[in-house]
Amino acid sequence: MVTELDKVDVVTVGVGWTGGIIAAEAAKAGLKVMGLERGHERGTDDYQNVHDEYKYAIRYELMQDMSKETITFRNTRDQRALPMREMGSFLLGDNLGGAGTHWNGQTWRFLPYDFEIRSMTEERYGAEKLKDDEGYRIQDWGITYDELEPYFDKFEKTAGISGEPNPLGGDRSDDYPTPPMIKTRSLKMFEDAANSLGYSPIMMPSANLSEAFENPDGQTIQACQYCAFCERFGCEYGAKSSPEVTVIPAARDTGNFEVRPHSNVVEVMKDDDDDSKVTGVRFIDTRSGEEFIQPADVVVLTSYLFNNYKLLRVSEIGEQYDPETEEGTLGRNYCYQVFGGAVGFFDEQFNTFMGAGALGMAFDDFNGDNYDHSDLDFLHGGNMAITQTGARPIATNTTREGTPSWGARFKKESIENYTRTLRVQAQCATLPHRDNYLDLDEEYTDAYDVPLVQLTYNFTDQDRNVQGYTIDRAAEVVEEMGAGEVKKDTVVEDYDIVPYQSTHNTGGTIMGDDPETSVVNNYLQHWDRDNLFVVGAGNFAHNGGYNPTATVGALAYRCAEGVIEYAEDNRRLE
């Protein structure tokens, strides 16, 4: 039996950064918002004993229960997709706050080039540089940096970001709300090396705040204590901006927002008589097993990109992308990330165990189109950075080339190098390819009998070339820092879903200005269903050379504006 609940103005599926932002903005505008969260409530009090590497970082305490839901994966279409049975390549979040709880807090704005990558590349180098004939599907986002700038500014103020201007980034309407974090010995070494090589290093924009800050919603974020437990952990000080200390309480303060935890949405409901709208969502109470329908005037999908994709697909909203014919848009342009880095071995010992998730310095001289690609066999690049996020002993076992992975020599080297190595790396963009996409698995299902998402993904020559180039640049920086020995990364071959790489998955529900090549418009409003919005990194038409959260946050503020406008006028947004 399905119980139908009272209708609300807006329902969000998931309550992390995007759900929290939509909820706060819509609730402040007087709309009644219901946030359906599949996980449980949580907040700063739950992180008082969080300094436990094994429980949180190794055994994934804050992450999705894979026994209930995962994805299937294959590198290419001629392989059989099999379930990702344990967490690895990326970390799927869970519970209130989602991935916004366990993130590091590196808060970069994507570059102006990112949003107009096709037009700007063609203008500077000619159309052949886009390599359409090799299967790359590089496209503009349907929004410009300048259009998105006010929303970046808004997100940075909500999160109280600590940073300094970037001479190689887009124009800013205002400074960061708080000054940069404290510069450490290793950061200063990186800064000196980068300066002497002629680059433009800056302190990394950080959501671990340099000082306590009251945001425009009246929520206070505390000052970071540099305890070095950020990524994969929650912050016991409330000093890492997360949805639980910012937008969720802001939404609740209005009296117009309710979170319903333990509510796993399995379908977006449609009206048989009106194919321009959706009517609400169907969800399962994960504790009782009861089914409910939550009717709503506006539905906003605010879960992680795999789940946003999945809900559209199982609800038969939009047309699935077919890599053979390239018809359909749902599932296309899935992208990921590659890292071009090098490790330096030093005699000096560094305080590598101290730090914060976004304590770092970086330069953008090899990011976007900030350098000439005329004679290069790839586009884009990445943000080159050193970070001091806090090296923890189980996961940090750096050894020299050719060292066995166990035994006496391994033990000696991994212990000695724990405080004597520094790493510099570029976080590289990946560009969409026709063969990389999301589909629905025909065999494996989740705990609610809903099919798993099927990921078909492999690295491309573009990825390998940009990685190879940035490895060399990173190695030069490390050498300039005075390393006695430099160990370069090796260039990736096939994408491997086992080792952790990055939780910067993008695409599948991309935005654009053309319903033929995108799923949502630039308000993140679904092309086919006027009262359905889909927001998150799934909207990215490609993945840039930065961490995604600032851009996700900006898109969520853009989306919130669309939701509020739609609630007033009930019209398509243009």
Next chain:
Amino acid sequence: MADKDQKEKKFSRRDFLKTTGAATGGIIGGSLLGGSIGMNFGSDMSTEEEESQQTGESGGEESGGTENPGRIFFHNDADFETISQAMERIFPEDDHGPGAIKLGVPYFLDMQLAGAYGNNSKEYMQGPFREGEATQGYQSRLTRAELFTIGIEALNSESQNDYDNGFADLEDDQKDEILTKFEGGDADFGIPRAAGKPEDFFGLLRSATLQGAYADPMYRGNRGMEGWKMKGFPGHQHAYIQQIDTDSFQEIEPQSLYGGK
């Protein structure tokens, strides 16, 4: 396995020490003896033995000042000795400090295998199970506990095969030869590769050893926080804001999360 388990349970503790001594050619390592103390051998245990189980003193002294917390998963002493010796080869005692056994790492593994880790509680374990590409990751129907059980058996059968001896009784370089075969996927695992792979077992063995050496001591490894001391990791510190801007290296006495050692 089941038959063997039942037989083992009928043994008295004295019988056990006698037979194990005989089976291993009279060599009983301190760690093996330490490992046996505190295990439940049934109602025929003497009062004296029960006391030593509670205090853990005799086992502690003989295994190099480490206490014996008892075992949850490994009921068979020879199995525990096999995996202990394998972990010691992964992370051996050396000039830097203690190895896996002195750090209590086998006891860490014991508790992990009895819980969510061993039972793959948070992993997707629905079939069908098929052998995949290496890039698709673990695809076996076996839980980690099952994989360790098979792995221990295979370590011993491979050792018998190559050196006519159980794994725990091999010389160090022979143990390393055997482990290298598992690491490279060349050992006979006794089951089809599609069902379980020796290199998967080795991968878990390696990672669990490092986890036990460096996890908070409340997980029963990293005894005395000696793993952290070797590495220079200060464990649970509330804040580094007072030291974060210093250029010099800071040596900080480690602290565990709840104050235990």
